[in-house]
Amino acid sequence: MLKIKKNCPHCKKVTDLSSSNHFRPFCSEKCKLIDLGTWANEEKLISRPIESEDFFED
Template sequence: MPVVNCPTCQKKVEWTEANKFRPFCSERCKQIDLGAWAEEKYTIPGAPADDDLIPDQDNL
């Protein structure tokens, strides 16, 4: 059975259906990661989006 590191605390976690929090080791680590996403701590590298290319909803 595969073993992965928890993305939050790096604890070894078995990747099985019995682990309902996979790839996390616990509900706590899962919530910490969700909070980081909500606070926009994770970003995808790349050029910023050009807002001029997005149509304005009022002008459709």
């Protein structure tokens, strides 16, 4: 199984993106809940409507 590594969006610690990491793309439940809290407090917002092209990478 190929393990892809990437930095956690919250703390920037290297984390595993495979299905064995239940908190992906975060490194831990703590980082996942902190991110959820920022969305719930409306500290993060989507700045424009989502287009179908947003789901495809260049």
